[in-house]
Amino acid sequence: MIKRSFVALTKPRLSYRAIEQTPPEPKIMPVPKHATLLLNGLYDPFGQKKSVLLKKGDPVKTGQKLSLYEDSDAYVVSSVTGTISAVSSFSGDFGKSYAAISIDVAENEEIDEQFSALVTEPTLETVKNCLAFIPGNLPSVIFSPDQSSTPIDTIVICGVDRDLLITANQHTVVKESKAIKRGVQILRQVTGIDNIIMASPEHLMQDAGLSGAEVRIVNPGYPSSLPHLIMRDALGQVVPAGKSCEDLGVVFMSAEAVASLGKSFNEGRIPFQKRFNVIKKDGSSTLVSARIGTPVSDIFAAFDIDVNEKDRIIFGGPMTGTSIYSENHPIQPDTDAVMIQDYKDLALVSDYPCINCGECIPVCPTRIQVNMLVRLLEVGNYQEAADEYDLYSCIECGLCSFVCVSRMPILQYIKLAKYELDRISTVEEANV
Amino acid sequence: MFNQKKFTVSHAPFWHNGSSVSVRYYNIILAALPAVLFGFFTYGMPAVGVVCLSVSSAVAWELAFNKISKRPFSIGDGNAAMIGLLFAMLLPATSPWWLVITGTFVAVIIGKQIYGGIGGNPFNPVLVGLAILTLSWKDYFDFNEVLVNYDLGYSMAYPLASLKHFGVFAISDFKPAALLMGQQSGGIGAIFGLGLILGGIYLIIRGCIRWEISISFLAGVSITAVLFNMADPAHYAGPAFHILTGYTLIGAFFLATEDSSSPVNFIPMLIYGASAGMLTVLIRNIGAYADGVVFAILIANLVNPLVDKIRPKALGKVV
Numbered sequence: 001m002i003k004r005s006f007v008a009l010t011k012p013r014l015s016y017r018a019i020e021q022t023p024p025e026p027k028i029m030p031v032p033k034h035a036t037l038l039l040n041g042l043y044d045p046f047g048q049k050k051s052v053l054l055k056k057g058d059p060v061k062t063g064q065k066l067s068l069y070e071d072s073d074a075y076v077v078s079s080v081t082g083t084i085s086a087v088s089s090f091s092g093d094f095g096k097s098y099a100a101i102s103i104d105v106a107e108n109e110e111i112d113e114q115f116s117a118l119v120t121e122p123t124l125e126t127v128k129n130c131l132a133f134i135p136g137n138l139p140s141v142i143f144s145p146d147q148s149s150t151p152i153d154t155i156v157i158c159g160v161d162r163d164l165l166i167t168a169n170q171h172t173v174v175k176e177s178k179a180i181k182r183g184v185q186i187l188r189q190v191t192g193i194d195n196i197i198m199a200s201p202e203h204l205m206q207d208a209g210l211s212g213a214e215v216r217i218v219n220p221g222y223p224s225s226l227p228h229l230i231m232r233d234a235l236g237q238v239v240p241a242g243k244s245c246e247d248l249g250v251v252f253m254s255a256e257a258v259a260s261l262g263k264s265f266n267e268g269r270i271p272f273q274k275r276f277n278v279i280k281k282d283g284s285s286t287l288v289s290a291r292i293g294t295p296v297s298d299i300f301a302a303f304d305i306d307v308n309e310k311d312r313i314i315f316g317g318p319m320t321g322t323s324i325y326s327e328n329h330p331i332q333p334d335t336d337a338v339m340i341q342d343y344k345d346l347a348l349v350s351d352y353p354c355i356n357c358g359e360c361i362p363v364c365p366t367r368i369q370v371n372m373l374v375r376l377l378e379v380g381n382y383q384e385a386a387d388e389y390d391l392y393s394c395i396e397c398g399l400c401s402f403v404c405v406s407r408m409p410i411l412q413y414i415k416l417a418k419y420e421l422d423r424i425s426t427v428e429e430a431n432v
Numbered sequence: 433m434f435n436q437k438k439f440t441v442s443h444a445p446f447w448h449n450g451s452s453v454s455v456r457y458y459n460i461i462l463a464a465l466p467a468v469l470f471g472f473f474t475y476g477m478p479a480v481g482v483v484c485l486s487v488s489s490a491v492a493w494e495l496a497f498n499k500i501s502k503r504p505f506s507i508g509d510g511n512a513a514m515i516g517l518l519f520a521m522l523l524p525a526t527s528p529w530w531l532v533i534t535g536t537f538v539a540v541i542i543g544k545q546i547y548g549g550i551g552g553n554p555f556n557p558v559l560v561g562l563a564i565l566t567l568s569w570k571d572y573f574d575f576n577e578v579l580v581n582y583d584l585g586y587s588m589a590y591p592l593a594s595l596k597h598f599g600v601f602a603i604s605d606f607k608p609a610a611l612l613m614g615q616q617s618g619g620i621g622a623i624f625g626l627g628l629i630l631g632g633i634y635l636i637i638r639g640c641i642r643w644e645i646s647i648s649f650l651a652g653v654s655i656t657a658v659l660f661n662m663a664d665p666a667h668y669a670g671p672a673f674h675i676l677t678g679y680t681l682i683g684a685f686f687l688a689t690e691d692s693s694s695p696v697n698f699i700p701m702l703i704y705g706a707s708a709g710m711l712t713v714l715i716r717n718i719g720a721y722a723d724g725v726v727f728a729i730l731i732a733n734l735v736n737p738l739v740d741k742i743r744p745k746a747l748g749k750v751v
Contacts, residue, residue, distance in 0.1 A: 004449040007637050232747070241748040312440040319445040326436060339446070346440055347448035352509075355453060355551040358642055358696030366747035371696055390746035398445035405451045406551075412443035 035293030136257030163317020182262030457510030490516025521621025632685030652709020
C-alpha cells in the first residue's frame with residue numbers, strides 16, 4: 001500500500017506500473033476441474049414463459065454457445081468441455097444479477113465447430129453471435145448499436161491498464177502486436193469505423209505503432225487512463241457531466257479484447273485464456289494466464305497464498321476494483337487482476353464525519369468540491385448533490401477516498417447516489 | 433456452501449494513504465509544544481497549571497457531551513485536547529481555575545459540539561471561547577494587569593497595549609530579535625515567536641495545515657501594517673512588530689488554519705487568510721481592542737462559506 005510520505009507538501013503521486021522491457025511470459029494455469037460462467041440477467045426458471053435450455057447434466061463443449069432461455073440474446077460461450085453441474089442465481093455489485101452456470105470439466109477437451117465454420121469471412125453478425133465472451137470483453141455497443149444515441153465513430157483501444165499494479169493490457173500490446181493488428185483490421189471491416197486510436201503509455205509507443213491504429217500517449221500518473229481523462233487529454237473532448245463516452249460516439253475497449261478478436265479469426269477458434277495480474281498479500285504482482293471460469297481458489301492454491309477468514313479478495317485493481325465474497329468466484333472476461341489483502345493490513349473505512357481538511361480538493365482530477373458533496377451524500381440529498389455539487393462529473397477514480405483523513409467511503413457514497421438517482425428516474429419514466 | 437470462509441467485502445478503493453484524524457491533531461499538539469514549553473519556563477508553575485487544567489477540562493467537557501448526547505466517544509481523536517491546549521496558549525499564566533473551565537466549556541460545547549461535533553463548527557472553537565471570555569471578564573485579559581507580579585528581566589508591558597495607548601514612541605524598546613525569542617508579555621503559548629514559526633513550518637511540511645492560509649494571513653498583516661506605517665510612522669508600527677507581538681503567529685499557524693471553519697479552495701484560502709490578516713491590523717490600529725487577531729479570524733470564519741463558493745469549474749460541467 002502506498003502511504004502518505006512524511007513530507008506531505010508534495011502530494012504522493014500514484015503511478016501506473018510500467019511493464020518491463022522484455023516481459024516474462026505469464027504463468028499458465030491448467031484447465032480447472034470446475035468452472036463457472038456468469039451469464040448476465042436474472043436466473044428465474046419458474047417465472048419464465050420461455051423454456052429453460054440449460055439443466056443439470058447437459059454436456060457442453062469448449063466454444064459452445066450457452067443461452068439460458070429460448071430466443072434469448074444473452075449468452076456465454078463455454079470455455080471448457082464437461083457437464084453442467086448446477087445453474088443458480090448469483091448477485092453482484094449494486095444488485096446486478098447473473099445466472100451462474102457451473103460445469104464439471106471432463107478430461108478430454110472437445111471443440112465446438114460453430115465458430116470455425118464462420119471464420120473465413122468476418123462479419124459483424126459473427127462477432128455479435130460468437131465473440132461477446134472473449135478475454136478482454138468486447139463492449140456490446142459496437143455490435144448492437146443503440147439506435148437512439150449518437151452513432152459510434154471512434155474506437156479507442158486502451159493499451160494502458162485501468163488501475164495500479166496491473167500490466168495485463170501492456171503485456172498484450174508488447175507480445176501480441178500481430179493479433180492486435182489483425183483485430184484492428186477486423187474491427188475496421190466489420191464496423192465500418194475508420195477512426196481507431198490506440199491509447200498507449202510512452203514506453204510502449206513503438207509496439208502500439210505496429211497495430212495500425214493511430215497512437216496517442218497517455219500520461220503515467222493515476223488516474224489518467226480512465227476513459228473520461230483519455231477523452232480529455234488524448235482526444236481533446238470533454239465529456240459533459242452525466243454523459244458517457246459512448247454518447248459522444250467514442251467507445252473504449254481493451255487491447256486484450258482486440259487481440260482476442262484478431263486471434264479468433266487467425267486461429268479459427270475462440271480464445272479462452274484470460275491474462276491478468278495476481279497481486280499477492282505483499283503487494284507483488286505476477287502475470288497469469290487462466291481459462292475464463294477458473295475459480296479464484298485455484299489461482300490462490302497455485303501461488304501458495306493462504307486465504308484466511310476476513311481477508312479481502314478483489315477483482316480489479318486497488319483503486320477501482322470490486323471485492324468479492326466467495327472463493328469460487330470465477331475469472332471473467334474483464335478480470336484484469338485478482339488481488340488479495342490480508343485481514344491485518346486492511347484499510348477500513350470509518351463512520352467519522354468530514355472534518356473539512358481539504359485533502360480531497362487538490363487530488364480530484366475533475367475539480368469537484370468533495371468536502372461539500374460528501375456532506376450532502378451522507379444525509380441522502382442526492383438530487384441536491386447532483387444539481388449543486390457536480391455529482392455527475394465524478395469519474396470514480398477513488399482518489400478522494402484514498403486521501404480522506406476521516407477515512408470516509410466517499411466513492412461508495414458517490415456510486416450509491418448515482419445508483420439511487422438512476423433508480424428514481426427509471427421509476428419516474430415507467431410511471432409517465 | 434455453508435462452511436465457506438467469510439471475507440471482508442467493501443467498496444473501492446482498497447488502499448488508503450494512512451492519514452487519520454487523530455494523527456493530524458496529535459501532530460498539531462506536537463507542533464505547539466515548543467511554544468508551550470517556553471511558556472512553562474517563562475511563567476513557571478502557574479502556566480503548567482493553566483495548560484493542564486485547560487486540556488483536561490476540554491477533554492472532560494467533550495466526554496460529558498458525548499455521554500449526554502449518546503454519541504460515540506470522540507475524545508480519542510485529539511481534537512478536544514488540541515482545543516484545550518490552544519485555548520490555554522492564549523491565556524495569561526495567572527488565569528483563575530474557573531476562567532479556564534468556563535472557557536473550555538464555551539469552546540468545546542458551544543463552539544463545537546452543538547453544531548454536531550467535529551467538522552461541523554462554523555467558527556474556530558478556541559476563538560469562540562476566548563472571545564466570550566474577553567467580552568465577559570475583560571480585566572482578566574489585560575496582560576499589563578494580570579502579569580504585574582512577574583519580573584523576568586525585560587519590559588513586562590504588553591507590547592500591543594503600549595502601542596495602542598502611547599504610540600510608536602513607546603515600543604522603541606521592543607527589538608524584533610528579542611520579541612522573536614519570546615522576551616515579551618502575553619499568552620502562555622503566544623509569546624515565543626520562533627517556536628510558533630518552527631511549529632508552523634512543521635505542520636506545513638507534514639500537510640496538517642493549509643499553508644496558503646498561514647502565508648496569506650501573514651501577508652495580509654504585513655501589507656496592511658506597511659500601508660499604515662507609511663501613512664503615519666509616528667502612530668503606526670511596522671510589519672515586524674505586528675507579526676511578532678500578540679496572537680499573530682499563533683493565529684497564522686494554529687487558529688486561522690482550523691479545518692472546519694476555513695476554506696479549502698486555493699483562491700478562497702488566499703482571500704480568507706489575507707482578509708483575516710488585514711482585519712487584525714485594522715482592529716489593532718483603529719479599532720477598540722489592543723489585539724485584533726481573535727475577532728479578525730472570527731469575522732473571516734463568518735465569510736468562509738461565502739468565499740469558498742469561488743471554486744473551479746468541475747470537469748464536464750454544463751451550465
